[in-house]
Amino acid sequence: MHQVDWIFSETQQRRIRRKTALERITGNGTVSAAVMVCAALLAIIVANTDAYEVLHEFLETPISLALGQVSAGMTVELFVNDFLMAIFFLLVGIELKYEMTVGELRQPKRALLPMVAAVGGVVAPAVIYACLNRGGAIHGWAIPMATDIAFALGVLSLLGNRIPAGVRVFFSTLAIADDLIAIAAIALFYGDSPNPFWLAAAGLTTAALVLLNRTHHVRLAPYMLLGLVLWFCLFQSGVHATLAGVILAFCVPAxxxxxxxxxxxxxxxxxxxxxDERFDEEAHILGQHEFTHATAAVERVLHRVSPPLIRLERYISTPVNFFILPIFAFVNAQVRLVGVDLLALALDPVAIGVYLGMLLGKPVGIFGITLLMVKAGVSELPQGVRLGHIAGVGVLGGIGFTMSILISGLAFWSEPPELLAAKAAILAATLTAALVGLAMMSRVSKKSSAA
Incomplete structure (x- = not known):
């Protein structure tokens, strides 16, 4: 910025500095994670006051979305979970596509270890939950398997430069692979019976998006319009509509x-x-038609330099992290404990399965698979990374706030007691995983520095 200060007026310089400062704040993963945590804490407080009934009534308010003569009815809560979260999944899809194009997922050898570890970190929690709930609420098996990328990396960033860069790369790759599996689970196991007509319509819309990509359209507007149509078709089809965000991300040109x-x-x-030729220092800018025409041509070219995928990420990352996710957290962290037998809640098999799945299953699966692959000589740990770091990553993988709450709502939407037990366990396990994981990482980092 300082190299081009002399181009702008003092007023514009001040505005740019304010915008730059705001971008530094909104681009900080720790800040965005803190905002989401505050929203969840506020939700818990509100849920246990007299304001709960008013809020619950508002969340059940019906709203209608229409596409021509076809309309879709939903509640405010469903709008948050199905529509706004589709935008969150769009951001997740962008991150996935980035990693598969130029990131860690592009290099199979480097991505193999964290990706296979992610499978272990998915299977172990699901198995623990299923064992504790066999013959009961078995359909909640996917709840403890998801890691919240934004929240977990935000917590990890609290350690600053005390941990090797390889740990962040390993954890990021693992969390992204984890999200891929969670998305697949939602698509395959947590939708209604598909409606063939609307499923076909979604397929045709996806084909139109692919055609736009193949014909090198770089304007975002057509993709966004078709993305809305795709969301509507998936919502009507019975397949979870948030998947429209992932599909759209993979169709936007990179x-x-x-x-x-x-x-x-x-x-x-x-x-x-x-x-340089067309600029007249003595004339007012409004009268310099040839100059402004030339600058418009340059602007059109430079606007197309940034890939549409990057431009889309810039547009939605701040609204997702500071608006959509906090709203989702506030709406879905409504854990009302008034009149609830806390001992019975703590001993509920759903709560135990979710809590132990997240807090025990994640580290066992991630660390166990990593240790096995390293000892067998199949893969090597990233440079500067020790097995102690991997153990800490395993515990931090138990931070499953966003995805886990979303899946719990899909699994137990018609069973309030099980839903309450699942949400309470998710919040407790996420908090425990964050604190224990930070403590473990800090201790390993001190040992590494001493060595």
Missing amino acids: GSGVKVENLTTWLGQEAVPQL
């Missing part, structure tokens, strides 16, 4: 709309000389 290798040549030999 490439630039210009030949980047020719950009600097064009700017130096054509664009900049034309601007």
Whole structure:
């Protein structure tokens, strides 16, 4: 910014500095995680006051979404969980596509260890839950298997530079692979019986999105419009509508709309000389039609340099982290304990299965598979990473706030007692995993520094 200060007026410089400061805040994973935690704590407080009934009544308020002559009815709560969370899944899909294009998932050898560890971190919690709930609420098996990327990485960032960069890369790759499995579980096991007509309509809409991508359309508006149509079709089909966000992300182009290798040549030999020729220092900018016409041409080109996927991420990341996720947390963390037998709640098989699945199953699965692969010589730990770090990552993997609450709502939407037990266990396990994981990581980091 300081290198180009002299281009802008003092007023614009101040505005840009304020915007830059705001971007630093909103781009901080720790801050966004803290906002979500505060929203969840506020929800728990409100749920145990007289305001709960008013809030519950509001969340059950019916609203209607229409597409031509076809309409879809839902409650405010369903709008948050099905529509707003589709935008969250759009951001998750963007992160997945990024990693598969230029990140860790592009390099099979480097991604193999955390991806296989993610499978262990999914299977072990599901098995623990299923064993404790066999013959009971078995359909909640997927609740403890999901790791919350935003929350978990936000907690990890509290350690700053005390942990090796390889730990962050390992954990990020693991969490992304974990999310892929969770998305698949939602699609396969937590939707209604599909409606063939609307499923076909969703397929045609997806085909239209793929065609836009293949024909190199770089404007985001057509993708967003078709994305809304896709969401509506999936909502009507019985398949969980949040999957529209992931599908849309994979259809938005990841490439630039210009030949980047020719950009600097064009700017130096054509664009900049034309601007220099047409600029008149003595004339008002409003009267310099040829100059402003030339600048508009440059703007059109430069606007297409950034891939549409990156532009979309810039547009939605802050609203998702500071608006959608806190709203989701507030709406879904309504754990009302007034009049509830706390001992019975704690001993509920659903609560025990979720809590132990997240807090015990995650580290056992992640650490166990990693240890097995390293000792067998199949893979190596990233540079500077010790098995103690992996143990800490396993515990932090038990932070499953967002995805786990979403799955619990799908599994127990018609069974309030089980839903309460699942949500209470999710909150307790997430808090425990965050505190224990931080303590373990801090201790391992001190030992590594001493060594």
